[in-house]
Amino acid sequence: MRFKIIPPAPDSLDRLRAVHESVPIVPDAEESCCRRLIADADVPAQDEAKEWLTFCRALGLAEEGTRGYARVRDGWDPEMLPTRFRERVYAADETLTVLADADGPLSAEAVFEQLRDRIPAWERARSADPTATWRERVDRLLSWTVLFGLAERVEGGYQTG
Template sequence: MRFKLLPEPPDSLEFVADAQRAVPLVPGTEDDCCARLMHRLDFPSRDVARTWLTFLRALELAEETPSGFVRESTEPTPKGIRKAFRDRVYGAREVLDSLASDEPRTVDEVFEEFEERVPVWETHRAAGDWRDIWRERVERILGWAILLDLADERDGGYVRVE
């Protein structure tokens, strides 16, 4: 399963560990977990907290059980986060593959290549502004790729590090 929701990248990976610690050890409802995330991390809205909760699931740092959401015992190591990011965040592999060129690629160039991978139903759901929404997602993926040392900014564009 690959997850689409992706928060803005934080200033450091330590924030991911802080977010994971905000998820309860005893299963809680989505509302309870979002309230904890909002309270502990000072998120401005429930939507931001929900995005982080979903992203933590993508990184295999939280799980949705029949009883609710619960923190995984997995340590949020850079190596583990990188692997889960590539494998479980929708678009991460494709965006990273797009950076395989020797020349830096702009967000617009990466999005142009990625655009055909946007699910058709998403283009209908967001109708007029789906390109803006998905371009922003590509930009966030690139931001996370930099934070995870999978990409770097160079000469006005992005290049793959590995």
């Protein structure tokens, strides 16, 4: 399964680690987990806490079961995070492929244009402005690729190393 939800990338992986450590070890309901992320990891709002929980699931840092969300105890492995990101976050691998195939740096807008056809039809139908939503998603994807060391931000945009 690939996850589409992606929070804004922080300045460092320390932030992701703080969120991971705030997810309870014993499974708990989503609302309780969100309150913990708000209190312990300084996540500003419940909607953002939900994004972080989902993203932690994508990265193998949390799991969801019948009793709620729980931290994956041995999930924190900074060396595996880029691979999990690429494999389990929707359009992450495609974003990196676009960058790798480019002759030079690409702006976020240029990457979006090459990924535009990846917007699922059902999302086009349900959203008043799916283009704006996906532009934001591409911006976030690019920021995470930089944080995970899969790409770099350079003059003129982004490129793979």
